[in-house]
Amino acid sequence: xxxxxxxxRYDAIVVGTGISGGxxxxxxxxxxxxxxxLERGRDVQHVVDYTTAHQAPWQLPHGDQLTAAERKKKHxxxxxxxxxxxxxxxxxxxxxxxxxxxxxxxxxRGYHVGGRSLTWGRHxxxxxxxxxxxxxxxxxxxxxxxRYPELAPWYDHVEAFIGVSGQxxxxxxxxxxxxxxxxPLNCLEAHVAGRMRERFSDRRLTIGRCAHxxxxxxxxxxxxxxxxxxxxxxFGAYFSSNAATLPAAVVTGKMTLRPHSVVTEVLYDDRAxxxxxxxxxxxxxKKSEEFFARVIFLNASTLGTAFILLNSLSRRFPNGxxxxxxxxxxxxxxxxxxxxxxGTFAGFADRYYSGRRPTSAYIPRFRNVKTKTSRYLxxxxxxxxxxxxxxxxxxxxxxxxxxxxxxxxxxxxWRMGMxxxxxxxxxxxxxxxLDRDRLDPxxxxxxxxxxxxxxxxxxxxSDMGDSAAEILEAAGFSNVETFxxxxxxxxxxxxxxxxxxxxxxKTSVLNAHNQVHGAPNVFxxxxxxxxxxxxxxxxxxxxxxxxxxxxFAVSELDKGQL
Amino acid sequence: MSRRDALGTSARxxxxxxxxxxxxxxRSEPAPAAASEPATQPAAAAxxxxxxxxxxxxxxxxxxxxDFLIPxxxxxxxxxxxxxxxxxxxxxxxLDDADRRAFCDGLDAIAASARQKHxxxxxxxxxxxxLELVRSLFGPEEAxxxxxxxxxxxxxxxxxxxxxxxxxxxxxxxxxGAYDGCRSxxxxxxxxATS
Numbered sequence: 001x002x003x004x005x006x007x008x009r010y011d012a013i014v015v016g017t018g019i020s021g022g023x024x025x026x027x028x029x030x031x032x033x034x035x036x037x038l039e040r041g042r043d044v045q046h047v048v049d050y051t052t053a054h055q056a057p058w059q060l061p062h063g064d065q066l067t068a069a070e071r072k073k074k075h076x077x078x079x080x081x082x083x084x085x086x087x088x089x090x091x092x093x094x095x096x097x098x099x100x101x102x103x104x105x106x107x108x109r110g111y112h113v114g115g116r117s118l119t120w121g122r123h124x125x126x127x128x129x130x131x132x133x134x135x136x137x138x139x140x141x142x143x144x145x146x147r148y149p150e151l152a153p154w155y156d157h158v159e160a161f162i163g164v165s166g167q168x169x170x171x172x173x174x175x176x177x178x179x180x181x182x183x184p185l186n187c188l189e190a191h192v193a194g195r196m197r198e199r200f201s202d203r204r205l206t207i208g209r210c211a212h213x214x215x216x217x218x219x220x221x222x223x224x225x226x227x228x229x230x231x232x233x234x235f236g237a238y239f240s241s242n243a244a245t246l247p248a249a250v251v252t253g254k255m256t257l258r259p260h261s262v263v264t265e266v267l268y269d270d271r272a273x274x275x276x277x278x279x280x281x282x283x284x285x286k287k288s289e290e291f292f293a294r295v296i297f298l299n300a301s302t303l304g305t306a307f308i309l310l311n312s313l314s315r316r317f318p319n320g321x322x323x324x325x326x327x328x329x330x331x332x333x334x335x336x337x338x339x340x341x342x343g344t345f346a347g348f349a350d351r352y353y354s355g356r357r358p359t360s361a362y363i364p365r366f367r368n369v370k371t372k373t374s375r376y377l378x379x380x381x382x383x384x385x386x387x388x389x390x391x392x393x394x395x396x397x398x399x400x401x402x403x404x405x406x407x408x409x410x411x412x413x414w415r416m417g418m419x420x421x422x423x424x425x426x427x428x429x430x431x432x433x434l435d436r437d438r439l440d441p442x443x444x445x446x447x448x449x450x451x452x453x454x455x456x457x458x459x460x461x462s463d464m465g466d467s468a469a470e471i472l473e474a475a476g477f478s479n480v481e482t483f484x485x486x487x488x489x490x491x492x493x494x495x496x497x498x499x500x501x502x503x504x505x506k507t508s509v510l511n512a513h514n515q516v517h518g519a520p521n522v523f524x525x526x527x528x529x530x531x532x533x534x535x536x537x538x539x540x541x542x543x544x545x546x547x548x549x550x551x552f553a554v555s556e557l558d559k560g561q562l
Numbered sequence: 563m564s565r566r567d568a569l570g571t572s573a574r575x576x577x578x579x580x581x582x583x584x585x586x587x588x589r590s591e592p593a594p595a596a597a598s599e600p601a602t603q604p605a606a607a608a609x610x611x612x613x614x615x616x617x618x619x620x621x622x623x624x625x626x627x628x629d630f631l632i633p634x635x636x637x638x639x640x641x642x643x644x645x646x647x648x649x650x651x652x653x654x655x656x657l658d659d660a661d662r663r664a665f666c667d668g669l670d671a672i673a674a675s676a677r678q679k680h681x682x683x684x685x686x687x688x689x690x691x692x693l694e695l696v697r698s699l700f701g702p703e704e705a706x707x708x709x710x711x712x713x714x715x716x717x718x719x720x721x722x723x724x725x726x727x728x729x730x731x732x733x734x735x736x737x738x739g740a741y742d743g744c745r746s747x748x749x750x751x752x753x754x755a756t757s
Contacts, residue, residue: 022635055610055735061722142646176615216637270728277694352750355741356757366646390757391722391732395715400636408722411753415728 010036010256012553013278013293015263015308018115020104020526020542021299022241022249023158027550028297029254033557036291038261040283040300042109042492044118050232052086061085068175076296080108080493082119084352090119098440099303101451106382107303113259115301116493117240117545119230120149122359123383124164125536126155126175130369135532138377138393141383141426142502144531145512148175152396154544159441162239162543163217166209174364174536181214182207187351188414189361195475202366205384207322208359211239211540220244227356260284264444266296266321268314268524275321275522278308281442294562295521295553299546302332303432306446306498309509310434311522313346322499322509322516331426331497332451338460338487340382341468342417343477352388354412361386363418363471367463376459380535382468388414401411416472420464422450423535425456426497430489451489455547461498494538495526521562525549588653588666607718615648616650620686624649624713625694630696631717638726640717648720649713652719668709672699729756 011033013136014024021372025037043049057064064084066074066142077083077091089108094202099107110116136143152175159178168176184205185193193205212223218241221235229238236243242480267277267290277292298305310329312321320328360383391413392526399407429450465482472480489495502508505517510529525546527538556562590602616624628640628649640646653665672695674683680691699710721727728734732755 035728054736056734057728058725060723062652062656065652065656067640068658069655184741184743192583225741226736252701350747351744352747353741353743354735354745354750354754355738356754357728357743388753390753391718391755395711395718398700400631401633403730404718405632405635405637405639408718409633409752411747516747 008277008289008291009058010034010291010293010555012036012295013038013291014297014299015278016040016299016301016304016526017241017257018127018299018301018526019117019120021115021297021545022117022245023543023546024297024299024523024525024550025241025249025257027547028295028510029249031251031550032254032552032553033295034254035249035256035524036244036293037255037257038109038216038263038278038280039113039115039259040262040289040304041113041115041259043257043259043397044113044232044242046236046240046247047232047234050234051089052232053187055086062129067420070132075135076106077108077348079106079491082230083143085437087119088436090230090466093307096441098124098438099446100435100448102448103452104488104490105449105451106488107449107495108179108490108493109301113246113257114242118232118242120539122229122238123362123537124162124166124177124209124211125362125364125381126177127534127536127541128173128175129150130173131534134378136425140236140377141450141532142500142504145501145503145508151541151544151548153187154548155540156229156357157547158540158543161218162211162244163213163220164209164540165207165212165214167206167341169204169363169364171204173366177209179209180217182443183210183212183214183357183359185303186353186357187363188345188416189384190415192384192386192475193349196217196363196471199474200366200471202370203287203363204242204366205361205363208362210359212358213237216450218244219423225355225357227358229358244257255368258527262442262444263300263308263440265308265312266298266519268312268316268519270315272469273316275516275519280432281444283442283500287527289426294557296551297546297553298522299526302495302498302530303447303449305524305526306432307434307444309499310432311445312539316518322519324505324518325507326511327500327507328446328509329336329498330428331430331432331500331531332449332489332495333426333497333530334434334451334489334495334531335424335488335492335535336422336440336453336457336461336464337419337492339464339483340417340419340481340483341465341472341482342415343469343472343480345414345416345475345477347476348414349515356475361562367460367467373463376456377425378456378460378535380420380464382418382419382420384416386414386416388412394530407495416477418468418471420459420468421494421535421537422455422457424462424489424533426500426532428499432498445562449489453487453489469471484550494527494533496530496533496538498526499528500531501529504529513552514545521553523549523553586684587622587659588628588669615654616669619673619685620666621646621650623669623672626684626692626696627699627716628717628721630693630700630715632721632727636691637730640721640727641643643721643724643726644715645720648724649716652716664709665712668706668713671706722755724739 167182223237363382365379433447499509634641
């Protein structure tokens with residue numbers, strides 16, 4: 001490694017501090033590399049900068065509702081329905097970050113240290129070979145160049161550090177992890193779990209496997225069951241870069257964190273035949289600066305990384321870094337969701353709960369696991385939760401006066417809702433490109449997105465609602481209704497693909513170690529690397545791929561290969 | 563002017579100003595965009611510091627409505643919980659233009675009803691008359707249904723998010739520390755204010 005640091009020169013550069021970037025920073029620093037970590041947004045210090053974390057409902061403006069003017073500023077972000085005064089500082093002002101929707105696409109994001117690791121849903125599910133083998137078996141897209149046994153030790157490694165609570169279930173399609181004690185199901189969820197075991201041999205309800213600590217872990221505190229996670233946790237009880245991986249990188253003394261650093265391109269030296277660094281535009285001064293390193297990790301999030309690669313032009317790579325195949329920017333995916341069912345349950349009138357559990361229950365995929373359905377490929381899982389109706393139910397009622405006050409103080413009937421998350425097949429037609437005629441406030445070309453769910457997603461969709469209704473009816477619910485709301489790409493906030501891993505440089509952008517084909521010292525380990533989408537929440541897989549790739553990068557450096 | 567005075571000493575001021583009042587206030591531009599720092603004081607303070615947004619007559623009507631829906635009993639009611647100020651803030655800053663106009667029209671329809679049926683501004687009508695005017699809002703009339711639903715929604719949510727509502731009528735635990743998914747309702751007592 002470098003003995004005498006030259007200005008702007010490091011062993012490694014990591015672009016992005018979100019859920020995968022924080023991991024790249026930690027792993028590279030812990031293995032001794034001087035690492036420049038570039039974040040395009042402002043710094044966010046753990047706890048100190050969680051400005052709304054302790055505000056009671058009456059301390060938030062307008063009952064935590066955005067004003068009309070605020071909604072206008074975040075006119076795309078509010079499509080997610082998670083942007084409120086208590087969280088709006090984690091989401092971009094859309095006019096500052098324009099993009100082009102050739103077809104509807106909800107690009108939900110925040111630019112700050114920690115990225116969406118502060119606002120994610122914390123669900124952590126492993127993939128299995130059912131997922132990794134699917135493309136090859138079905139002739140869809142390209143084959144993943146890895147299988148579960150190669151990734152399993154890295155799932156172990158990541159779970160052991162971040163802390164994942166959950167219940168081992170022995171299901172082949174959802175491998176068990178190294179779990180902290182599970183959070184409890186409530187009465188009705190436990191009842192439904194039992195009825196499902198009786199009525200459906202292949203369907204299981206389990207507690208959400210989530211990156212929440214149910215006991216103290218590596219210096220972070222356990223969950224206090226406030227369910228205000230999205231404001232940032234003052235106890236460090238859920239995993240974020242800010243709470244866990246970045247502090248681990250800081251402790252090594254090897255990390256240099258540079259916020260307000262917009263990476264515009266990877267610098268490829270045509271004479272040397274290798275990538276040598278990145279160009280940064282300072283978000284405050286707008287000045288351009290170059291930084292150099294032997295290894296570069298792109299973790300700018302799926303579309304952020306796609307932008308950087310597409311904007312990195314050289315004689316070797318005239319169509320974007322690593323784009324010999326023509327697949328760069330293509331095969332964009334996002335889970336389909338916003339469909340499922342809900343119903344009312346007449347029992348457990350004398351039962352209630354205390355504490356606010358920050359995770360739901362989960363029903364792993366059961367379609368096309370043991371038996372194939374002829375109607376579509378792949379499958380879907382559900383996030384499910386039961387609760388007693390709260391005071392909002394009285395809005396549609398007619399009681400007034402003292403009787404209304406009485407009704408407010410009583411919990412309503414038990415209800416359960418189930419929302420499905422369905423796999424999205426990769427399609428070359430679902431793609432992003434740069435529009436050099438339309439520039440953003442930095443003078444950079446806007447990303448132009450054309451993507452939509454296809455035939456397989458449509459064929460799957462009605463089953464997502466119907467199967468949920470079937471489960472609720474079997475468990476004794478009444479007034480069971482399905483729902484089906486618009487779910488354009490981006491709305492599930494699991495956008496992935498555009499720089500897929502594959503065995504063949506002619507049909508993929510990355511190899512089995514997440515190295516860019518033709519530029520082996522550039523690694524992509526965020527959502528852009530994904531070759532298929534499965535139906536499981538993807539962040540755990542991004543983290544595992546990142547840790548694996550970082551270890552590989554360092555061993556290659558040690559062997560003089562990079 | 564304290565909002566609780568609206569029905570008392572300032573009532574006479576309302577008589578002369580009645581006509582101008584319905585032309586101004588609630589239909590004006592929305593309140594300025596909120597400051598970028600998160601609010602640390604109760605939401606009510608921002609709304610009542612803007613004079614002339616809701617007219618005194620509109621405020622009197624709103625007071626009457628929230629008091630009818632959620633009165634003071636052995637626990638505080640919506641007026642004690644400053645729900646009228648909450649509603650005013652939401653109507654002026656949160657609702658979009660069409661919904662804000664519809665809400666203001668709804669208040670003004672009650673004001674007009676008071677004058678037409680009783681020849682007096684709402685605030686000067688007797689308590690029994692004011693009660694009847696408010697109660698009829700929540701009756702079977704189709705014309706007022708949408709406004710009735712909206713003001714009911716705002717009253718209930720404003721109350722349940724207020725300190726009084728969330729802690730004295732409902733329950734609020736800022737740091738539960740644990741989750742028990744199946745305990746007796748009796749051991750919990752009142753419904754939770756938040757989830």
